[in-house]
Amino acid sequence: MTTPAFCLKDNVALVTGASRGIGRGIAKALAEAGTDVAGVSRSASTETQALVEAAGRRYLGLQNDLATASVADLNALVDRTAAHFGRIDILVNNAGITCRSPALELTEEDWNTVMQVNLHAVFFLCQAAGRYFVPQGRGKVINIASLMSYQGGVHIAPYVASKHGVAGITRALATDWAPHGVNVNAIAPGYIDTDMTEALQQNPVRAPEIRLRTPAGRWGTAEEIGKLAVYLASEESAFMHGSIVPIDGGWLAR
Ligand code: NAI
Numbered sequence: 001m002t003t004p005a006f007c008l009k010d011n012v013a014l015v016t017g018a019s020r021g022i023g024r025g026i027a028k029a030l031a032e033a034g035t036d037v038a039g040v041s042r043s044a045s046t047e048t049q050a051l052v053e054a055a056g057r058r059y060l061g062l063q064n065d066l067a068t069a070s071v072a073d074l075n076a077l078v079d080r081t082a083a084h085f086g087r088i089d090i091l092v093n094n095a096g097i098t099c100r101s102p103a104l105e106l107t108e109e110d111w112n113t114v115m116q117v118n119l120h121a122v123f124f125l126c127q128a129a130g131r132y133f134v135p136q137g138r139g140k141v142i143n144i145a146s147l148m149s150y151q152g153g154v155h156i157a158p159y160v161a162s163k164h165g166v167a168g169i170t171r172a173l174a175t176d177w178a179p180h181g182v183n184v185n186a187i188a189p190g191y192i193d194t195d196m197t198e199a200l201q202q203n204p205v206r207a208p209e210i211r212l213r214t215p216a217g218r219w220g221t222a223e224e225i226g227k228l229a230v231y232l233a234s235e236e237s238a239f240m241h242g243s244i245v246p247i248d249g250g251w252l253a254r
Contacts, residue, residue, distance in 0.1 A: 006234040009034035012085040013233065014078060016066065016125065017095030019045035021194035022144065025222025026092055026229045031055035033230045035090065038081040040064050060084050066095050066121040067113050074121060078128035090233045091129040093122040093143045093166075098159040098196065111158045118162035123169050126184070130173070133182040140233045143170050144225075145186040145244050147251060167244050174242030185232050185240050190248025193219045216249030 013030050017023035018039025024047065027037045031052040038060040039045045039052075045061050052059040062077055069077075082088040097117050099110045126141055133139025146163040153160045166186060174184040191197060191210050201207050201219070211217060228247050231237055246252050 006033055006230045006236055008090075008230065008233055011035045011089040011233070012038070012081065012087050013090035013092060014038045014040070014081045014088060014125075014129070015092040015094055016040040016121070018048050019043060020047075021196060022189065022192060022222045022225050023092070023094040024048045024051065025224075025226040026094060026142075027052055027059075027226075028055065029223070029226025029230050030090070030092075030233060031057040031059075033234070035233070036060075036085050038062055038077075038084065040066070040077055040095065058085070066117045067097075068116075069121055071124045074124045075128045078125065078132070082132060088129060088132050089138070090140045090142070091125060092229060092233075093125055093141070095121065096144060096146075096162075096196075098156055100155050101157075102155050103157050106157060114158035114162055118159070119165045119169070122166055126169065126173055130177060130182065134177060134180045137181045139177075139182045140237075141170075141173065141182070141184040142229055142232050143184070143186040145170070145188040147188060147190055147246070147248060149186070149188050149244060150246075150252060170244060171242045178241040183232070183237060183241055185237070185242065186244045187225060187228055187232070188244050188246040188248070189220060189225050190214065190246065190251045191219050192225065193221055213254070214249040214251050215254055218249065220247065220249060 013035045015027045018027045019041035028051040032055045036058040040062045049059040145166045148160045148163040149167040170186040
């Protein structure tokens with residue numbers, strides 16, 4: 001019998017924003033590759049749990065609002081995962097929010113909320129996981145960046161700033177932790193069919209513009225992001241450190 005490609009057998013992953021969209025796609029793909037999953041979400045993640053268990057793996061639901069989580073709360077998410085499964089190997093910082101507003105009308109509260117979820121939680125979850133990964137000499141951090149880690153977008157300044165920051169955190173921690181055998185990388189999805197982009201997909205002007213601007217001529221799927229996450233979580237990507245990997249139907253190439 002041959003070993004399946006990118007086998008992650010008996011690894012344990014913590015995935016934020018696991019209840020739907022890209023996070024659910026990543027949790028499912030990791031489980032199918034052999035990983036037990038702890039999923040962080042604000043509400044119950046029943047569907048994700050069912051998908052992970054259907055793949056024959058264990059699921060731990062961790063309810064938490066990352067918009068208000070303290071550093072102690074974030075440490076506790078990582079510690080509870082490690083205590084429940086007896087180990088932690090993979091952290092996927094997927095949860096993210098956006099706020100659409102012309103810059104002149106943006107409030108401080110909206111700015112802070114986006115920064116809290118998209119940057120503060122990302123960095124301090126990395127730090128908490130790094131306390132396991134660095135001493136054990138192995139571990140995988142996968143942050144979810146965006147095309148907005150490269151571009152300016154339209155009326156989404158805090159999202160753009162935060163996703164540039166996610167790229168920065170990824171590069172900074174990769175540099176710090178590569179000597180310790182820990183891989184820190186990011187995925188930069190293009191336009192993906194999820195709840196976050198529902199309004200854009202329904203927009204009669206922007207939706208066709210986006211499809212035409214994308215060389216592949218379509219939106220991507222959460223399943224496609226999940227497959228890339230499995231590669232970045234596997235030993236096959238051992239020499240990748242600090243890469244921000246676009247998966248965008250050719251958007252950035254154009
Ligand atoms: P989504 O809105 O469908 O899902 C976001 C996930 O994050 C949900 O599970 C939600 O519960 C969780 N989340 C949001 N705020 C939270 C909070 N305060 N506490 C705990 N969990 C919270 O979004 P989607 O599209 O699945 O996005 C996932 C990631 O991918 C985000 O970081 C997003 O910025 C990024 N991304 C998405 C793209 C797209 O086209 N959909 C493109 C590029 C990046």
